[in-house]
Amino acid sequence: MDNPILWTLISVQVFMGAFDTLVHHEGTERLAWRASQKKELRLHGVRNLFYAVIFLCFGWSEPRGVFTAVLTAILFLEVAITLWDFVEEDLTRRLPGSERINHTLLALNYGAILAQAAPYLWSWAFMSTALVPVSYGWWSVMATVSAVGVGMFGVRDLLAAARTDRLGRGDAAKLVADLRPRQHVLVTGGTGFIGRRLVQSLVAGGHYVTVLARNTKRIDTLTHPVRVIASLDQIDEIERLDAIINLAGEPVANWFWTARKRARIIESRVETTEALHALIRRLQNKPECLINGSAIGWYGLRGNETLTETSEAEPAFVHDVCQAWERAAIKVAQSGVRVVILRIGLVLGVDGGMLSRLLTPFEFCGGGILGTGRQWMSWIELDDMIRVIAFALARQDVNGVVNATAPEPVRNIEFTQSLSQALQRPARLRFPGWLIAGGLGEMGRETMLSGQRVLPMRLQKLGFAFVYPRLTSALCAMTGRKHVEFERSNQKTSSEGRTVAD
Structure with missing residues (x-):
């Protein structure tokens, strides 16, 4: 032939x-x-x-x-x-x-x-x-x-x-069970990774959801029934909104940060937040609460320091993004609305975010440690993230800055070992820092080779209970591996992993 x-x-x-x-x-x-x-x-x-x-x-x-x-x-x-x-x-x-x-x-x-x-x-x-x-x-x-x-x-x-x-996630309605019944919630960024699960939970919980979605191609990913609008001008001044959740923004950890990209990252967040402020000012009935997104990047690149909501910031582009976003959100409080700013860590789930991009390489034995592996990764499981949002909505004593991270951050080397064990695949590769920095520039240095060791001090003081406080149990649930089997194999290498990481 x-x-x-x-x-x-x-x-x-x-x-x-x-x-x-x-x-x-x-x-x-x-x-x-x-x-x-x-x-x-x-x-x-x-x-x-x-x-x-x-x-x-x-x-x-x-x-x-x-x-x-x-x-x-x-x-x-x-x-x-x-x-x-x-x-x-x-x-x-x-x-x-x-x-x-x-x-x-x-x-x-x-x-x-x-x-x-x-x-x-x-x-x-x-x-x-x-x-x-x-x-x-x-x-x-x-x-x-x-x-x-x-x-x-x-x-x-x-x-x-x-x-x-x-791989089933269970009853989404339970994630927002603490909310008062039949709330009308406006969600921006509702077609994103966190937003999709949030909308699903609110709809399953019997709430009325309006989603601001400028990208109509992604509307079909939403759980219905929802009301989808392309502009905040479509909301009449006599409408009653009980709460607003603002998650909209240009992705940060995507390729090079050119000058134009940096501007879009900041402007996409600030402009949406300012538009929400304008909406609140013209509404006859003000929403009770604005939950506004931010990120732990606000703290800058801090090495091994333990960071809480009272910690100061260090210069970095990720800090500049979060600072501009938070300043725009804080102005909303002047309208008499309770404002909660969530500094969100790495949200883990198989449906999107960082973890979803790692699954295929790790499954085919292409996973490995980034740089030295000593950089901290402050993370939170996706459903715990939704619980935090619902907790902040339901509790009127929650306001200001709240760290949305699990109570046990890990180093990159520990994360790599845990994911390797969860998928039952070796992850023996190492990706040198010079290679990542050379290929991805400042974005790689700030988001992949650096990190923050952030603790959720305010959530813990307020009594919030994490379902997944530890990475092992979170990865076990996400990848569908039996927890007992996972913990047994994890114990064999945990002492070695801590020795390397400490």
Whole structure:
């Protein structure tokens, strides 16, 4: 089957399949960590294993007789599975436009492959049954690499499908159980990582939710029924809002901080907060509370210092962002509204944020320590974050700055070890600080190689109870691993991890 056209088509299929898997399935959609995609993951797993067989067979052999019939059956079973997969995807999730286009091109290209391969399969089918070894040089090598790749993802997808039943988050309504019934809450940033879970919890709790969403493409990710507005001008002055939760802002930990990017990061937060202030001033019935986002970056880069709400700040761009945002929020208090500023740590969940970007590399043994590994990571589990927001809304004695972090921050080396154990994968790589700083600039230095050791002093004094105060139990719940098994394996290396980190 020394046919350059056929091998070119196969190469194109490999490239588009890899793009679909890495960019869509692993990147934007994170299918392996979505409890709703069990059937789709199974279909992907079986199809990928079929692809592994097809690539190896075409790359190193001429299947004849019965073997031809088996290979032909696999080729057409792949078509049937793909059609089934298309139906399943349409029923369970909204596909981005790029994924639909890619699927169409994959289907057309696969048809061309079958058309090119058909004459060879026809002639081989009438020969004596045998698996004749062949080699097509680098084409065979490419086929082998492709087979290994799709085979690994096929096995992983089948394992991921088996764990989906353990990824359920439970009753979202319980996260906001302390709120008075039937509150009308305005949420900005509602289509973001924290915002989606917050909206889901409020809706499940029977509250009326209005979401300010300027990016209409992400509206379908919200739990309904919700009211979606594109501008605060759509809120009439006679409307009654019980509370406002402001989480909107340009992502910070994204690529280089150019001058234009820095300006957008700050302006997106300040302008939205100032617009909310203008809304509050014109409302006839003022909301009782504004919960405004901020971040522990307010404290700057502080090394090993233990930081509470009373600690001072050090210069850094992350501090500049938070300071500008908090100043805009504090002005709202002049309108007689209770203002709570949440300095949020690293929010952990498989649905988004930092952790979701680490899952695929760690699952394929590509995880490792960043820089020295000694930088502190002050974190909070996603549902605990929602509980903190609800706690701040419900308690009228909560105002001012509140650190929204778990009570036990960890160093990067401890985080790496814990995630490695939760996923049952080794994480022996090290990513030098010079490489991160060189590749990502100041963003890498401030958000990945530096950190803050922040404690939630005010929350603890007010009696807030964290469900996940320790990283081990949080990662256990998020990854669907049994807690007892996790703690047992964690104890074997905890003393070594502390020795290195201290």
